[in-house]
Amino acid sequence: MKRRAAIALVLLALAAPAVRAQERHGRPWQELTPEEQWRAWENYQRYQQLPEQRQKNLERRYQQFRDMPPQERQRLRQNYDTYRGLPPRQRQEFIDKYHRWKGRR
């Protein structure tokens, strides 16, 4: 009995870093769908063109995003779909509102 418990503890200790890494970095590459792998690859190429400071900003925001509860991440995805679906004029209006809102924060 003690031996089983010891084995379970060792396995848990070995698995914990992997679980933490997944919480921090999301899914491993192999778990992405082909469509997601393509999107990631294309965005990675864009990311490489960015100045270092903007790369760091993105990584910082990504950690903020990862730290959000799943429902909050889902809300942001829905908001993004809404934003992408806005006609150009409304999207421009939204950006203007965003600057106004941010300027007064």
Place this chain on the structure above:
Amino acid sequence: MRCQRARKWMTAAVDGELSPRRRRALDGHLAACAACRRELAVTERMLTALEGLPMEAAVSARLEQATLRRVRLAAADEGERAPASRWTRWLPLPAFALATAAVLVLAIGIVRRTGGVPGAPAVRAPRVDARGVAQAPPSLLRPPRRFAKLPAEPPAKLAEAPDLFVDMSIIRNLDKLTHFEAIQTTTLDDEPATPDGLEPPSNG
């Protein structure tokens, strides 16, 4: 502030990545400089338009194969001929171009007559917004992945945090999307309104 610095900060301002202090300095400059205001408006329009642009047009597999086959045939045909003079060395280039152009003209003719390429998924007519600007359907926003290849092994950075790159568009706009509802209720003339009357939380 000089115009040169203001213009340097504009892209970051449009992306919402300028610190509040810099944003205030930029706003102060913009209030006094009509040229920079125009420049900012152009930058905003350009970035918005870029986000909505289709990457490439979709090409059916059949058309792609037919074009490549004809180009290969033309190349083989030209390769068999010994160059008789300096002039004939340049022949393969127009031959390639002609073969490609012929296939494209043929394909366009088929599309116009039948409304689609045989064997290819139907492509809907693009939506047109209020300004008469055509908007690409979602299928056209996808890049033609047949022409490119994924690396066998992703680079270390990509392998380390693939979701960063999958969700990069969301992460770029994190601030906008987090406060989406509050921003939408902001009016451009008056004080911004927040749904619960609270000051919107900082996003860092």
